[in-house]
Amino acid sequence: MAVGVGAVVVGFSAALVLDHPAADGRGSGAEVHARATPSAAPTERVKAAVASPSATRTPSLRVAPSPSTDGAASCLHVRFKLPNGPAGCKPKADICAPGAPWYVADILALCGGPTPLQAVHIISEPATGGDPGSSYCLAWTGSGEGTGKDAALLMNAPGYQCGAALVGADGQAIQADDTSVFTAIPPDCADSYPDTRMTYPAVLDFPNDGGAQPPEYVCVLANVGA
Incomplete structure (x- = not known):
């Protein structure tokens, strides 16, 4: 960190x-x-x-949101870094942010393509x-x-x-x-x-x-x- x-x-x-x-082999000193x-x-x-644009965007995958346990804004089930990582619940914006560690199967469909x-x-x-x-x-x-x-x-x-x-x-x-x-x-x-x-x-x-x-x-x- x-x-x-x-x-x-x-x-x-x-x-x-x-x-x-x-x-191209040139030094950039x-x-x-x-x-x-x-x-x-x-x-x-x-x-x-x-x-x-850095890539052709694909249609977003419709994922049913899951309500958070505290009644706050709805979120999606995620894992930390890996498919078997610690489970959690995060908003789509947090999942799709550059550098975000949240694992979601087929994240390209969820976020509409690769990170810009x-x-x-x-x-x-x-x-x-x-x-x-x-x-x-x-x-x-x-x-x-x-x-x-x-x-x-x-x-x-x-x-x-x-x-x-x-x-x-x-x-x-x-x-x-x-x-x-x-x-x-x-x-x-x-x-x-x-x-x-x-x-x-x-x-x-x-x-x-x-x-x-x-x-x-x-x-x-x-x-x-x-």
Whole structure:
């Protein structure tokens, strides 16, 4: 879980120089300096990418809602992460939200298709003392706007600092052929937890670069519970 992320982001004054390969073999190293406040606007390309539909939507599955035990708003029966996980009852909006851990059989029919492309604005890349070739993750800052969320991009950081891991289309943190997890086009993310929303496609932009580093596409795996 992301704990004290805001303090982590503000506390770092040094930027991390990224030098990971893009899908076409080009290095995307760009020096990004942490900004004092997360106020940079997303690039027009990111706005356009997120606005575009990412998949053909399928008709919603009619599921009879089950009333909650306390008489509150109706909800649907779910499991936590896995078909045999702890049972619960959640509203459809919570089940279909990007990063949600709730398992429902045939969730694509329930939610009308896969998770739409999400925007993530990388406002800083603080050094963690790790190997630049190690796994990437996101530390959410708790800020953002309608077109995306702000985050710090970390490498080889302790899991508790990360709200989500960045993985390849095959669900692996480092792809088997040693290529980057980042791609030049939106990936078809293989869900590490099928029939949940825990893995979803995202586009990362670097607003502090002034366009020097192009947006990168990646699969995000939410860090939710045990």
